[in-house]
Amino acid sequence: MTLPSLRTALYSTHLALGARMVPFGGWDMPVQYSSILAEVKAVRTAVGLFDVSHMGRLYISGPRATQFLDWVLTGSASSLRAGRARYCFICNERGGVIDDTIFYRLAEDQYLLVPNAGNRPAVLAWFQDWIGRRFPGGVTIQDRTQSTGLLALQGPGAAQALDQVCRLDGGDAPSTLRAFAWGRGKLAGKAVFMGRTGYTGEDGFELVTEAADAEFLWRTLQDQGALPCGLGARDVLRLEAGLPLHSHEIDPETTPIQAGLERFVRPEGEFAGAPVLRRQQSEGVARKLVGLTLPGRSAPRAGYPILEGGQPVGAVTSGSYSPTLDTSIAMGYVLVRCATPGQTLEVDIRGRAAAAQVVPLPFYTRPRRRPEPA
Amino acid sequence: MNPDDRKYTKEHEWVKLENARTGLALVGITHYAQDQLGDIVYFDLPKPGASLKQLQKMGEVESVKAVSDLFSPVTGQVVETNPELGSHPELANHDPFNAGWLLRVTIAGAGELQKLMSAAEYDAFIGGLH
Incomplete structure (x- = not known):
């Protein structure tokens, strides 16, 4: 049986922009809008905007969440300070890579972990298995992939574009976040989670919003000059930056x-x-x-x-x-x-x-x- | 849309007879083909003097995302390749029916052209691909 592809909150936005859509990791995603070469150039020289809502958003919490993540990740959760993020691997017992991931420490016992689109089911099954075997009752996973949106704003102009339209709670500009730090803020009253992370080899941010606010955030950033970019450009950018897929x-x-x-x-x-x-x-x-x-x-x-x-x-x-x-x-x-x-x-x-x-x-x-x- | 001064293959190449007496013709890819390929970065084309067979592979086109075979719309011989395409393969994206031509050929016999599609038939053919 072939299951229908999932759609992100921005699906109709992509169609309206004339994107070419392709199935990827179980989702219908834009592969390009105008031209892959033009989109790559925008990210290397100005600022590009990607819908990466197909990647997972797993909120992991509980009194044993840190111990659990220390067990399933190759990078340390216990040494990561709240407010910071880390890139690492989820490995099987043969050392093989089930997935690579960025995880953000939200608080003492709370994390956001972003797996790849197609690997989300395998990661969830692997995590639930270990929770049952080693950490029963101590860890809760909430999968918010379909109730939120994830946008990537990438390029040398990303910080300036984001500073124009939003502030961190407390009033600082998003550009004050260091690489692999995150903060919460508001854009026209709508809550935005901002991580100074990405997958292009450029400076930039990954932004989580409620699904209902994703299109507003997208339009706002487009109005700041960010060029919509598809998975085709993303693949060229990550390859140039030597990042594994x-x-x-x-x-x-x-x-x-x-x-x-x-x-x-x-x-x-x-x-x-x-x-x-x-x-x-x-x-x-x-x-x-x-x-x-x-x-x-x-x-x-x-x-x-x-x-x-x-x-x-x-x-x-x-x-x-x-x-x-x-x-x-x-x-x-x-x-x-x-x-x-x-x-x-x-x-x-x-x-x-x-x-x-x-x-x-x-x-x-x-x-x-x-x-x-x- | 697709100009009606030439003939089309189901593989999205076109051939335009320049001189019926000498059999000189231009060969290229269609607007539909370049749109499907996306940014073209490289053509691997047969050299002048090479023989072509109708609907046989004659070369390759690479876009950023993929590589595709090119098929000759006619039997004949290559006279020249578009000298601009080596440094500007994107011409085939921007102007596939004119400046972005691929080959100038001499065709062996005009009878083969009858096996190809007219512009109207090609319009209907690509309309059916969506």
């Missing part, structure tokens, strides 16, 4: 160590998957995630073989033409002996062996703002 760079059979993301795995403490991850950290892994650049615009795509001297040594997980760098880029897994930056490999692009250079990730780092003259 679940089911591509990471999946239940792949560990954060193989993906080169051990900095998001805490070195001490017990948690699901920890024994496997520790063993891989000390003994090493057979294959590693690398970045590849290829001259020209013909892009490797997911699944294309990676070769060394004509012999297969791995496979591409994501690839695209990069408009920001004007070259083709890809990520993929290769044997460890082929994973050193500077090495030259080849990608089999539909029968043609194209030279590809191993490079450090990310491909793109946003320019640091120079200090303002005194």
